[in-house]
Amino acid sequence: MSTFRFQSIKETANRRTVEVKELDKKSVIFGSNVFNDKAMRQFLTPEAYKAVQSAVQHGTKIDRKLADYIAMGMKEWALSKGVTHYTHWFQPLTGATAEKHDAFFETSFDGSDPVEKFGGSQLVQQEPDASSFPNGGIRNTFEARGYTAWDPTSPAFIFGTTLCIPTVFVSYTGEALDNKAPLLRALSAIDEAATEVAKYFDKNVKKVTPTLGWEQEYFLIDSALAASRPDITLTGRTLLGHASAKGQQLEDHYFGSIPTRVLNYMRDLENECMLLGIPVKTRHNEVAPNQFELAPIFEETNLAVDHNSLLMDVMQKVAERHFFKVLFHEKPFKGVNGSGKHNNWSMATDTGINLLAPGKTPMSNLQFLTFFINTIKAVYTYEELMRASIASASNDHRLGANEAPPAIISVFIGQQLTKVLENLQKVTDGKLSPEEKTDLKLNVVGKIPDVLLDNTDRNRTSPFAFTGNKFEFRAVGSSANCAVSMTTLNSIVAKQLKDFKNEVDALIEKKGLKKDEAIFNVLREYIKQTKAILFEGDGYSDDWQKEAAKRKLSNFKTTPEALKAKVSKKAMDLFEELGVMNHVEVEARYEIELEEYTKKIQIEGRVLGDIARNHVIPTAIRYQNTLIENVKGLKEIFGKDFEKIAKEQIILIKEISGHIEGINSNVDAMTEERKKANNLTSAEKMAAAYCDKVKPYFDVIREHCDKLELLVDDEIWTLTKYRELLFTR
Numbered sequence: 001m002s003t004f005r006f007q008s009i010k011e012t013a014n015r016r017t018v019e020v021k022e023l024d025k026k027s028v029i030f031g032s033n034v035f036n037d038k039a040m041r042q043f044l045t046p047e048a049y050k051a052v053q054s055a056v057q058h059g060t061k062i063d064r065k066l067a068d069y070i071a072m073g074m075k076e077w078a079l080s081k082g083v084t085h086y087t088h089w090f091q092p093l094t095g096a097t098a099e100k101h102d103a104f105f106e107t108s109f110d111g112s113d114p115v116e117k118f119g120g121s122q123l124v125q126q127e128p129d130a131s132s133f134p135n136g137g138i139r140n141t142f143e144a145r146g147y148t149a150w151d152p153t154s155p156a157f158i159f160g161t162t163l164c165i166p167t168v169f170v171s172y173t174g175e176a177l178d179n180k181a182p183l184l185r186a187l188s189a190i191d192e193a194a195t196e197v198a199k200y201f202d203k204n205v206k207k208v209t210p211t212l213g214w215e216q217e218y219f220l221i222d223s224a225l226a227a228s229r230p231d232i233t234l235t236g237r238t239l240l241g242h243a244s245a246k247g248q249q250l251e252d253h254y255f256g257s258i259p260t261r262v263l264n265y266m267r268d269l270e271n272e273c274m275l276l277g278i279p280v281k282t283r284h285n286e287v288a289p290n291q292f293e294l295a296p297i298f299e300e301t302n303l304a305v306d307h308n309s310l311l312m313d314v315m316q317k318v319a320e321r322h323f324f325k326v327l328f329h330e331k332p333f334k335g336v337n338g339s340g341k342h343n344n345w346s347m348a349t350d351t352g353i354n355l356l357a358p359g360k361t362p363m364s365n366l367q368f369l370t371f372f373i374n375t376i377k378a379v380y381t382y383e384e385l386m387r388a389s390i391a392s393a394s395n396d397h398r399l400g401a402n403e404a405p406p407a408i409i410s411v412f413i414g415q416q417l418t419k420v421l422e423n424l425q426k427v428t429d430g431k432l433s434p435e436e437k438t439d440l441k442l443n444v445v446g447k448i449p450d451v452l453l454d455n456t457d458r459n460r461t462s463p464f465a466f467t468g469n470k471f472e473f474r475a476v477g478s479s480a481n482c483a484v485s486m487t488t489l490n491s492i493v494a495k496q497l498k499d500f501k502n503e504v505d506a507l508i509e510k511k512g513l514k515k516d517e518a519i520f521n522v523l524r525e526y527i528k529q530t531k532a533i534l535f536e537g538d539g540y541s542d543d544w545q546k547e548a549a550k551r552k553l554s555n556f557k558t559t560p561e562a563l564k565a566k567v568s569k570k571a572m573d574l575f576e577e578l579g580v581m582n583h584v585e586v587e588a589r590y591e592i593e594l595e596e597y598t599k600k601i602q603i604e605g606r607v608l609g610d611i612a613r614n615h616v617i618p619t620a621i622r623y624q625n626t627l628i629e630n631v632k633g634l635k636e637i638f639g640k641d642f643e644k645i646a647k648e649q650i651i652l653i654k655e656i657s658g659h660i661e662g663i664n665s666n667v668d669a670m671t672e673e674r675k676k677a678n679n680l681t682s683a684e685k686m687a688a689a690y691c692d693k694v695k696p697y698f699d700v701i702r703e704h705c706d707k708l709e710l711l712v713d714d715e716i717w718t719l720t721k722y723r724e725l726l727f728t729r
């Protein structure tokens, strides 16, 4: 009997739900562990409070003395909540979060004067010895050390007994070594560009804030079952396993009643989120068995990104209390839905207007159309960069099936807006007659209903869908740090809005057009130019693949191919012009992502070889020996008639040998390809070799293993099966 598998199943079957401590109402506990406005007013001097506010709102610098006062207040607040340590909390280019805790506690060298200390210098800047994080050559090239610097726009928070201070991670020469610094620069670029355009419609606008509401999909697997699978433990996904007879075909899990054990986990998690100020709102069962989703209320993008990164960490920690393991991988199980992290994005003005929501007047609708069409134009111009921004080894498995968008980037806008764009396209070139203006006001911009048909989920195959008052970037993967896709999206729209402003101003100045005439003229041209990116149909159909090729849209199915757009001249120019990243920072990220891809496939290859040889083959041989014994016995009893009686067993014995041979020869061939790939010197070539030469063996090896799973006696099969992983909760 394969003890580990059955022990795990038994352990899971005996699980009790873990009780969750009831806390006060959400509105009462929300943000209790955040150094938010309320805490700041209580613990900071008025000058210190003002300094933080001004840094948050206007990006002003905080002087050293005030930093000392802020640190003091922060420490007092933290100590009042039983905190012992502090850490600069940052997001290195591993995609995860990083922290190194230091105690407040200090003594003099002879052990006297023990005291809790935390000064402005510790708050503002730290130099973690973080030399082992990926840096893509930045730090070697410049021999620069890295340091973390306080980001006052994202408030400090307490997790456990540690005060966490959100920071950027940069080298002494100024290059960003993390995901947050470029994001902050992109957010500032779009603020500047969008504010200028918004001023066409309302002179009072002083700031535009991009907003983000992510939806986090995930799988929840019992921790004992997860631990029984080396592939889940080491790669976050199953590398083999025959499909369960029942999967998601009955659609009985989606939005179904949430299993009690899971619900308790969710409640516990939500309590933690409330304390941390993460405004989680929605929870439900997703489509695949054991798949779930959690979504917050949208927030300012920097905060939303921090909250998502923090959440992923908290989710795993809370899961341990409930004997679950969270799988964030985009495709942990073959044949059922994968997990996305749909990024709902919009822009809001400091006057309280959502720039992607239609308004009540023709002018506010023209404002909406301006931002709407500019976003479409940005995606059209930079579709390859958008694809690159969501590329990863794990997302490659998800794209193109089971309600995840294909690798071709397109924009879905729905019928109503398609018609509006068709009409706008007919606007006269140059000056407009009074009749035409009235007609436009009444019948085009005046006809956009203030509540657009909610298109959410209407087209699940669209990578970038307009959903009534925001765009939903559906292609983002569940394990991704949203900073990467959000840096790209906000940068491309910033650049587009800058160009738009220049074009409109030129028409006003040089051709003497009125402001609204100029806007109509530029938008008309954009509509004509960007048609290729609009697509309303089935993203999975072969017709779309052909049609997209005709429209010259990119269709990069794998990460190494897709990533190339990141270092194209077009991308470098974009990021450099906006001051988001210089070419060193862009190239470093490209290199890091290629290396990450290579390493992930390398690890998967090794794990698969190991499981196939050390679990599957020995088990298959054990079963084959039983069959051989059986055949021998039959021969002993039945003599020459045994062949007829043992016919099926003999076929099975041969079949098993065939699969064993299939596994062995392909694992050997895969290992050979890995060796060859490892000898390549460029990161680009190595990633391509792992993708094109090594990875194709995964399916072949898996096929043999999965066939054997069906043949071999269930009692001795060592690997926990799909039906057990997906249906035991």
Ligand SMILES: NC(=O)CC[C@H](N)C(=O)O
Binding pocket: 217, 287, 337, 338, 339, 340, 341, 398, 402, 403, 404, 405, 457, 460, 474
């Ligand atoms: N219901 C849904 O929206 C499913 C989305 C799907 N899980 C994805 O990969 O994006």
